[in-house]
Amino acid sequence: METLTTIDELGFARALQEDMLEDTTSDHALLEATRTGDQDAFAELVSRYRNQITSYIYRMTNDYDGAVDLAQETFVRVYRAADRYQRSYAFSTYIYRIATNLAISELRKRKRRKLVSLTGFFLPSDGGEPKELNPPDCRPLQDSELVDTERRNAVQRAISTLPEKYRAPLILRDVEGRSYDEIAKILETSEGTVKSRISRARGFLREKMRAYL
Amino acid sequence: MRKNNCEEIRRELDELMLDEACSASAVEHLKRCPTCREFYETRTKLRQMVGSLGTVAAPPDFDFRLRARLANDSSSQGFHFWPLARKGLAFAAVLVVFLMGIIVVRNIVNQQTNREVAESKPVVPQPAPKLVAPVAPNTVSPSSELTAGVQPGTAPKNKSERSVTGPRVKRPLATVESASMGAQVISGSRIDSEATAVIPIDASLPSFKFSLDDGSGNARTISVPTVRFGSQRMLPNGHQFAQKGIW
Numbered sequence: 001m002e003t004l005t006t007i008d009e010l011g012f013a014r015a016l017q018e019d020m021l022e023d024t025t026s027d028h029a030l031l032e033a034t035r036t037g038d039q040d041a042f043a044e045l046v047s048r049y050r051n052q053i054t055s056y057i058y059r060m061t062n063d064y065d066g067a068v069d070l071a072q073e074t075f076v077r078v079y080r081a082a083d084r085y086q087r088s089y090a091f092s093t094y095i096y097r098i099a100t101n102l103a104i105s106e107l108r109k110r111k112r113r114k115l116v117s118l119t120g121f122f123l124p125s126d127g128g129e130p131k132e133l134n135p136p137d138c139r140p141l142q143d144s145e146l147v148d149t150e151r152r153n154a155v156q157r158a159i160s161t162l163p164e165k166y167r168a169p170l171i172l173r174d175v176e177g178r179s180y181d182e183i184a185k186i187l188e189t190s191e192g193t194v195k196s197r198i199s200r201a202r203g204f205l206r207e208k209m210r211a212y213l
Numbered sequence: 214m215r216k217n218n219c220e221e222i223r224r225e226l227d228e229l230m231l232d233e234a235c236s237a238s239a240v241e242h243l244k245r246c247p248t249c250r251e252f253y254e255t256r257t258k259l260r261q262m263v264g265s266l267g268t269v270a271a272p273p274d275f276d277f278r279l280r281a282r283l284a285n286d287s288s289s290q291g292f293h294f295w296p297l298a299r300k301g302l303a304f305a306a307v308l309v310v311f312l313m314g315i316i317v318v319r320n321i322v323n324q325q326t327n328r329e330v331a332e333s334k335p336v337v338p339q340p341a342p343k344l345v346a347p348v349a350p351n352t353v354s355p356s357s358e359l360t361a362g363v364q365p366g367t368a369p370k371n372k373s374e375r376s377v378t379g380p381r382v383k384r385p386l387a388t389v390e391s392a393s394m395g396a397q398v399i400s401g402s403r404i405d406s407e408a409t410a411v412i413p414i415d416a417s418l419p420s421f422k423f424s425l426d427d428g429s430g431n432a433r434t435i436s437v438p439t440v441r442f443g444s445q446r447m448l449p450n451g452h453q454f455a456q457k458g459i460w
Contacts, residue, residue, distance in 0.1 A: 046276060055269040068272055072279050079283060148265070155262050174263040177230070199227050206259055213255055 027091035035082040046075055049092070052176070053099050059171045060103035062160035070106060074099045089185055096178075096186045100168050107164050151212055158208040166201035169194050174202075218242065219249050226253050231260055 027048070033041030053074055058067035077098050078085075085094065159167060168187060172178045173194075184191045206213065222242045226249075229235055235243075243250050272278075421437040 043276065046279060050271040050275050051268055054271040054275070055267075058269045059266065064269070067269075068275065071271065072275070072282055075279055076282055076286060080286075151262060152266055155266060159263070170263070174260050175266050177264075180228070195224075195228060199224075202227070202256060202259060205263070206255060209259060209262070212262065213258055 028087055031078075031082055031085055031091060034079065035085075042079060045078070045091075049095055050075075053095060056096065056171060056176060057099055057103045059156070059159060059175055060100075060164075060167060061106055062156060066106065070102045071099070073102055077102075090182070093182055093185045096172070097188070100186055104164050104168070154209065154212060155205075158205055161208065162201055162204055166197050166204065169197045170201035170205070173198050219246060222246075222249055223252055227256060231257065231264060 027045065030041040030045045034045065050071060054067055054071040057070045057074075058064055061067055061070070074095060078095060159171065162170065169183050172183045172186065173180070178186070180191050180194050183194045187194065219242075222239050225239055226235060243253060422434060424432055424434040426432045
């Protein structure tokens with residue numbers, strides 16, 4: 001880390017720190033401004049959360065285009081409901097809750113639609129767990145990046161096979177790095193339930209990822 | 214006891230964040246228990262793999278698409294008439310079809326019943342009802358009008374009896390010219406029989422005027438223009454089918 005030598009540089013650093021602090025605490029203020037019709041405030045909110053929300057929904061649905069669409073729907077709902085927003089929760093909790101609900105309803109819709117899945121052809125006759133369409137490639141790979149990509153794809157596929165009630169808390173905890181308290185608020189359940197679901201989700205995932213562990 | 218201890222340690226390890234240090238008792242336990250150590254290593258590796266997924270970036274045109282969507286939403290907001298209208302129309306159509314069905318079925322049933330009755334019982338000849346000539350307008354009261362043309366004793370008592378006696382006989386109608394009669398004057402809730410509206414009618418006058426008195430001294434005159442028909446405008450010596458220009 002570079003050492004700051006002049007008074008001006010020190011002052012600038014302090015101001016920058018204050019700006020950053022202001023940035024992290026003013027979601028409510030931005031939404032208040034959005035309520036009064038400030039489009040720039042809403043644009044700022046979008047720029048803060050678009051990647052997080054898109055990524056979260058993508059991890060939930062394993063479909064990038066659908067995730068972008070749902071992320072946009074999340075922001076549309078935030079915009080429309082700006083008048084009804086209450087400050088009882090953090091804004092991030094609020095927006096993640098909307099995103100979670102949208103993702104879960106999308107997963108349920110897909111389940112109802114019963115899309116023909118390629119993994120369906122590999123279903124065992126005794127009704128057990130479906131086998132992975134892409135089994136791990138055991139041949140030695142030259143490029144470590146390829147290995148990482150392959151592993152990440154396998155993790156993503158394994159996550160997408162988890163039941164939705166286990167998927168959301170696992171992603172929020174292990175991918176997004178949220179606290180148990182926050183996850184409980186997002187999912188509108190108790191902290192104990194969240195902990196037990198995450199533990200069970202990891203157990204399921206461990207079984208599915210046995211070849212990589 | 215040992216199993217319980219392992220469960221507690223595993224729970225504690227599971228709840229920690231990846232970069233979070235575990236307690237001294239857990240460290241001690243991990244040194245002694247190979248199963249828990251294996252569990253911890255596997256879980257840590259799994260969590261690292263899941264954590265390595267990272268964040269996926271939104272597309273560059275995300276903001277633009279969002280703005281377009283919001284603009285589209287705001288333009289399409291407001292009262293959505295068409296879905297309601299569609300439901301209403303569908304309901305009305307169903308109702309109309311239902312009512313038409315009822316009418317058709319009822320007609321068919323009535324026709325069948327009439328045919329069966331006509332076939333099963335001979336028609337009893339009824340004396341022709343006496344036609345009562347229309348009474349002079351000023352002398353017939355509305356109550357007498359109701360009974361005009363109906364012979365006492367011959368009136369059918371109910372619907373079934375009427376259908377048995379044969380085809381309906383057209384009743385002679387008596388007409389009452391109520392326009393030239395004095396209307397009852399109502400003052401408050403009682404009918405004032407003394408105060409009557411005077412309606413002078415003079416057909417020769419160009420307009421039809423009559424005055425009403427509500428019994429409390431308030432009189433009102435209403436003028437109705439005379440309706441002229443073509444025959445009134447015909448010349449006395451003119452031909453009915455005369456060409457234009459004779460009028």
